[in-house]
Amino acid sequence: MPSGYLRHHIRVDQFINRKPYKRPNRTVKRPDLGRETERHAEKLKRDFAEACASTDELISSRDAKFEGDPGNYIDFETLPNHPLPDLNWTSKGIRLATSGRTGDGNAIGTIYVPEREREFIRTKLNEYQTKRSEKNGRPSHEARFASIEYFRAARLESLWVDRRPIPDMGVKTWWECWCWPDRIANFAAKALAANVTLGEGRLHFAEREVVFVFADQQMIARIVASSDAVAELRLGRDDASFYTCDISRDDQHGWIEAAVERLELDDDRATVSVCLLDTGVNRAHPLLAPIFSAEDLHSVNPDWGVDDHHGHGSEMSGLAIFGDLTNILSSSDPIRSRYIGESVKLLSPGGFEPTAPQSYGLITQQALLRPEIAKPDRSRVYCMAITQPEVFGPKATSWSATLDLSSFGGDELSDLLRRLVCVSAGNLPDGLHHTELEDRDNYEIEDPAHAWNVLTAGGYTQKGPIAEASYRHWACAAEVGALSPYSRVSAAWARGVSPIKPELVLEAGNQGIDTAGGNMISGIDSLSLLTTSNTPLTHPLALFWATSAATALLAGMGAELLADNNNLWPETVRALLTHSAQWTPTMEGQLFATQQKSQRLLMLRRFGYGVPSLERALRSASNSLALVAQQEIQPFIRERGRAPRLNQVHFYDLPWPKEALLELAEHEVRLRVTLSYFIEPNPSADAPLSPARYRSAGLRFDLRRRNETQSAFEARINDLAEEEEEAPATAAEDPGRVLGERSISAGSLHVDEWRCNAADLADRGSIAIFPVGGWWKTSKDHARNNGIMRYALIITIDAGDVEQDLWVETAITAGIEIEQNLTI
Secondary structure, eight states: OOOOSOBOOEEOGGGEEEEEOOOOOOOOOOOOOOOOHHHHHHHHHHHHHHHHHOOSGGGGGOOSOOBSSOEEEEEEEEEETOOOOOOOBGGGTBEEEEEEEOTTSEEEEEEEEEGGGHHHHHHHHHHHHHOBOTTTOOBTTHHHHTTEEEEEEOOGGGGBOOSSOOOOTTOOEEEEEEEOGGGHHHHHHHHHHHTOEEOSOOEEOSSOEEEEEEEOHHHHHHHHHTBSOEEEEEEOOOOOOOOOOOOOOSSOHHHHHHHHHTEEEOTTGGGEEEEEEESOOOTTSTTTTTTSOGGGEEESSGGGOSSOSSSHHHHHHHHHHHOOHHHHHTOOSOEEEOSEEEEEEOSOOTTSOOOOGGGHHHHHHHHHHHHHHHOTTOEEEEEEOOOEEEEESSSOOHHHHHHHHHHHTOSOTTSOOOOEEEEEOOBOOTTOBGGGGGGGGGSBOEETTTOSSSEEEEEEOOOOSOOOGGGTTOEESSOTTSBOTTBOBOTTSOTTTSOOSOSEEEEOOOOEEOTTTOBEEOOOGGGSEEEEEEETTTEEEEEEOHHHHHHHHHHHHHHHHHHHOTTOOHHHHHHHHHHTOBOOHHHHHHHTTOOOHHHHHHHHHHHTTOBOOHHHHHOBBTTEEEEEEEEEEOOEEOOTTSOOEEOEEEEEEOOOOHHHHHHHTTSEEEEEEEEEOOOOOOOOTTTTTOHHHHSSOEEEEEEOOTTOOHHHHHHHHOTTOOOOTTOOOOOSSOTTBSSOGGGGOSSSEEEEEEEEEHHHHTTOOEEEEEEEOOHHHHOSOHHHHTOOEEEEEEEEEEOOSOOOOHHHHHHHHTTOOGGGGSOO
């Protein structure tokens, strides 16, 4: 039989070959829209003139004193399914404020046009009407104007990009005002003159600065119309979603005492922690006291104290440190603790003002910094199970973008501190009828779990059937191995634009179906997880469920990886956890019920890449070989006198178990590839429609195909490579690939899998990592034009239940001393 997971993963950093890079020409011919250009241009000129002359909508809210460069907000809309036209002329002060897409596929947006530059727009429209390219005869500025259906004067609602409705007239509330950074002083001056309340902090991104204002709609319209600063508006009211219970059980103290006696604490455990951003921790609990020292309990506001005022933090702690206590308490095995716990109290207790809603991004930044200032040399995995039920969907928010920036490490490229943050996906509402699970795709991932750089935890369940006699006639809402009835999904999000969320699913518990009404009921003991409570003196154990539980379990697994190898990057821990995941038989049945990759992507947007395994994340087996690399790449380069361009491609000529694979011949094997990196976010106006405008840079991978020579492979990837003559024919398709390039292109974590005969995989031991576009390339900041990105690459060949040793052959090729790596 194959060995267990006892062998170290094989590092392949040294097998890299760096080469200059130019993307192969993939220019798509622009379609002829069938426009009669002269008439179309005349209509656009007329629309634009009417929009500028309008005294309704926003212009009617303008007061006598204007701060900045007076101008107009102008709406536009394109034909269906056309890209967003580039209407930015930043040197003229003409800027894109918002963008989006209608249900019919029309791109919509709003631009700001200074009054002094109206003639500039008219000139460009005249050129579109009369001038033709000498090269191809196409109209001048065709890419900018040809797809546009109309211009019209913008309304305040044009700048509203929130999924929630704009506040009613006369209702004062918090607003997020997303401003252009170089115009922020104009906004501040106008807000000060209006005597409105401003939030204490601001959020800073590459092309936006977020200011929080307490005002009504009329006042916001006045400030927007009387300054040249505001690009977008959103609601600033946030509501944290906690999933807790206070159900207790009898006779719990004996179990806890026995568990405490079995605790084995590693001497160096304080080098790694799980840091919970939650409601505090009650370290008076006997199981938590040895794990959480008093000096490791923090609060964003010292007046709140550090104790758990709610219960959620203590319940999360037990799962993050020990896992589900259901099985642990009944065992006699030692309970080993290889890392410690830290806590930052993120939300205010009773008697204090609720956490200012506009401050979630700011206060999360503070929460991350508190333990880092106290213990700067400690490695951490952050755990946050707080979401906004009313905010969902893939559009970046101030909170999600802040998490992306914090994970990336900050905005100073010379002083980055990368972080791994695990975030809950959010839960379906309580009390749903079980038939409503059929509409699960309508329940989207909640803010801020759609952030690109975080690791988002959804839920599946192995809980069931119901054991309690009082519920013996009740059915479970979810079958064993299926998605938990609590877990939210991202199936409604656009392909290729938004990341796959959740990436992973862990145990989140199940629900029972009330036979009387058919509603789903939470909190049934046998369908829930067991953890530490906030009331150790009376009932030290508590039931717990939903994606909060899944997030705590995931963070604990990440800390275990760091405790095993503290040299792993956060990007690598994220990659190992995701790479270790497997789909349950139920998930596999759904995934492979179709051959269409677009349909498979829908499945992934429900249950991600599967259920992670700490065993597989930590080690390889003889029949399951993992190759790991941590590397740096410079995606772009800007040299004196030259425009920024793509810079570098990495080719890996991997140590590959070719002979072992050939011996397996027709036996099916699985190859999984995971590429993980962190992007610097730029939540600009066009980011919702163009991922390249949100990410600093993107990376992609490609695998050498069957019968493809190395030179042909490099020529296919890199336009600077030369292909050998008379190379063997290579298949245009890539058979056996489960997901495909289009399905995994979004986000900053890319995973794909091949399932094919072993012999087909034998000569495919070369992989390329190459850059794609991002805002660093177009930035005026030379440091970002030449910025460095880190990435983690993991490749696993899994031969299934066979006695073929893939590891030894590869280790020998890699020059590894085998005797030293057969056991942990």
